[in-house]
Amino acid sequence: MASLSPSLKKNVLRHESLLLLVLLLEFAFLCLYARNFGTPDNLSNVVRHSAEIGLLALAMMPVILTGGIDLSVGSLMGLCAVLFGVLTHDYHLATLPAAAVTLAAGLFAGGFNAFLITALRLPPLIVTLGTYSLFRGLAEAITQGTKTYRAFDPAFLSLGETRWFGVPLQAWILTAAAASFYLLVHRSTFGRSFRAIGFSPEGARYAGLSVQSRTALPYLLTGLVAALAALLFTARLRQARADAGTGYELCAITAVVLGGTSIFGGVGTLPGTLAGIAAIAVLTNGIGRVPAVFKAGIGGELASLLTGALLLVALAGPELARVLSTRSAKISPSPKTL
Amino acid sequence: MRQPLLRLSQITKSFGAVRALKGVSFELHPGEVHALLGENGAGKSTLIKVITGAHQPDGGTLEIGGTTVSNLTPTRARKLGIACIYQQPALFPDLSVSENIGLRLEGGAFFAKVHWKQRRKNADALLARIGAALDPETPVRSLSMPEQQLVEIACALGSGAKTVIMDEPTASLTQVEQELLFGVVRDLRASGAGVVYISHRLEEIFALADRVTVLRDGQSISTRAVRSELGAMELTEEELISLMVGREVASIYPHRGGSPGETVLELENVCCAAGGIANISLAVRAGEILGLAGLVGAGRTELARVLFGITPADSGTIRLLGRNVQVRSPQQAVSLGIGYVPEDRRRHGVILPMPIAENMSMAVHPKLFPGKWLRFEAERALGLRFIEELGIKAYGPEAPGGSLSGGNQQKVSLARWLATEPRLLILDDPTQGVDVGAKSEIHRIIRDLAAKGLAVLMISSDLPEVLGMSDRIAVMRGGRLVETFEGSTATAQRVMSAALRPS
Secondary structure, eight states, X not given: OTTSOXXXXXXXXXXXXXXXXXXXXXXXXXXXXXXXXXXXXHHHXXXXXXXXXXXXXXXXXXXXXXXXXXXXXXXXXXXHHHHHHHHHHTSOOOHHHHHHHHHHHHHHXXXXXXXXXXXXXXXXXXXXXXXXXXXXXXXXXXXXTTOOBOOOOXXXXXXGTOEETTEEHHHHHHHHHHHHHHIIIIIBHHHHHHHHHHHOHHHHHHTTOOHHHHHHHHHHHXXXXXXXXXXXXXXXXXXXXXXXXXXXXHHHHHHHHHTTOOTTSSOOOHHHHHHHHHHHHXXXXXXXXXXXXXXXXXXXXXXXXXXXXXHHHHHHHHHHHHHXXXXXXOOOOOOOOO | OOOOSEEEEEEEEEETTEEEEEEEEXXXXXXXXXXXXXOTTSSHHHHHHHHTTSSOOSEEEEEETTEEOOSOOHHHHHHTTEEEEOSSOOOOTTSBHHHHHHHHXXXXXXXXXXXXXXXXXXXXXHHHHTTOOOOTTSBGGGSOHHHHHHHHHHHHXXXXXXXXXXXXXXXXXXXXXXXXXXXXXXXXXXXXXXXXXXXXOHHHHHHHOSEEEEEETTEEEEEEESBOTTSOBOOOHHHHHHHHHSSOTGGGSOOOOSOOOSEEEXXXXXXXXXXXXXXXXXXXXXXXXXXXXXXXXXXXHHHHHHHTTSSOOSEEEEEETTXXXXXXXXXXXXXXXXXXXXXXXXXXXXXXXXXXXXXXXXXXXXXXXXXXXXXXXXXXXXXXXXXXXXXXXXXXXXXXXXXSOHHHHXXXXXXXXXXXXXXXXXXXXXXXXXXXXXXXXXXXXXHHHHXXXXXXXXXXXXXXXXXXXXXEEEEEETTEEEEEEETTTOOXXXXXHHHHOOO
């Protein structure tokens, strides 16, 4: 927080405290009305099922903070899952080396995005839109679109169920990742550079920051994290298929933006992203357990409907309030930061 | 007395904390060329934007053709007969000249048919009227800047504007084109239109203008007739300059320092095709301020960008403290001890939404945060130190850069580079858009730095500043260094003529 300017701090914190309030209300409502929502078992499930998207969102946050975007993470998850399947099944690699190669491949794929974006100065949206198709296409080509890998080492598959001190492994991983990304974004010079680049790449360059390498780093991390998510996903579902992680990139972006990070870069906090992840995860799990009377005849789609509505309200609310107050008070608009 | 075309009284306008206009009164009569004169940042551009409806004034009244107008919009201003020719023509580059003129002048309607022949004839006629030998079918992209300006003027003529505003129209014109333009201005005057003519070139004002209004620090200081009824000159250059700066030029600059020390920077035949500069050779010594003068576009900023590694040199030698160096990136420049306070403060100098302490620490991350972990106390201390040392007016190190006035932002930009303890400091128009008070403070700071042994390369478009501050003055023109003066021998006349003389 110390790295935020006061005027922004006010806005961001307002947004984040609002989100926290929504999250609490959501939670309270679901505990009261949803079947078995508040049980320890179910809460573990919430974490287990949202771990992959949560990880992707954590990694996505610094990317968006630099003013970029990575649409390829979901597809890369699919590619990494398939790669892991091929390595263990067709090349008979043991789990650990196979996992290591998969992580390296994720890093490499992230590096490919980073290279195109920083060295060739192509827009991140276009580059990762390209690799979004490319990675998924590769995964499908390897499996011919049909093959599913199932015969994994039981020790690996048990990871999906493992608990330490009664808490699912995914929760530990998510916590460790959140702490690491928090330190990166809020406590290191890297995070400071991300923010500066997000506000003004030219301004950062004139300040002598190494804009290229600092812009590249978040994409390397999304690549690595996508590979990690692919491994967790494979262990949890006990199978690896080319369609792993389909649509996850959008969920991750939604969580980040819902968490108060500006899509234009510069503004945002990691705790906000965590709140965004939690809001979506809780909603997705809880809504299925709510009695029909609350659902107005809409079935499972209600979760995505509400997520969308929440996002739009969260984004439009402060803007609307600002526009209205400007209209009535005739205050000059706040300095353009986005 | 005829009804004035335009009457502004006590116009005020603020942007956040910056008061750009503090009370400007101005009148334009039909058949008059009224020059608007003022230093950079005196409020000329803001005033034009108020007249053309791009900005709404906060206070004061604006009368057009005798009626008070409020909530003026650009569209409405155009309908009321106000046309503006900006320094940077705002044409559609991929459309032809006649299409551009047509778009400005023809009223649109749904499913209206385009009369191509009529449009072309119209364009031909307008271009002929201003004596421009342009084919109306040429795409605007292939025209030079002055040619594009002629198209703008044709548009203004075609719209039948009664009030034509010209914002430094000759900045990029050659002698011949300039004569052409003067002819157009005189024609306009003869036809009963009023022209607001903005230029830094005093000789143009004496050649063209009937009256001149001087702006200083957002206020109209004085309106004077250039000639008497009988045609005799009523005004001298010296009078105008002292009206502009408000004080005697010599007295406002700090005293020059002692004798300079070792050579810090030495350039030999430095070329950079991308920046359009060639064969630059110069030297800057420790404790010396080398002023770099020249017109806008002469290649001064481009030279600075070469030295700072933004557009690296193609050939030539750069020697820093006697050692040959290559500067291929800003990071490298920083590590070599070069600091650069850029021209465009709001885009490059300060990252406006970020706190000023973060702006100041940005170039010293490796030094201030050796383990890559931020140290907030150290950063805050750095911020407080420079707020104190440079007299920055801000509520604290955590104040965002954008909340400061222009002069204070400039000090933040300066602080960022002082924090690196550079050997060579390049300043690019350091007091541009800065109010007079902050300006003299910045001058004092620069002089102090030089006295402490820093080598300073100061680019400035402000002639009195170059003359007042520099120990030596180098003049650039067309991407080349054309002349170097010792500070004591330089005069405004000599520097200007070196900058202007056609090669």
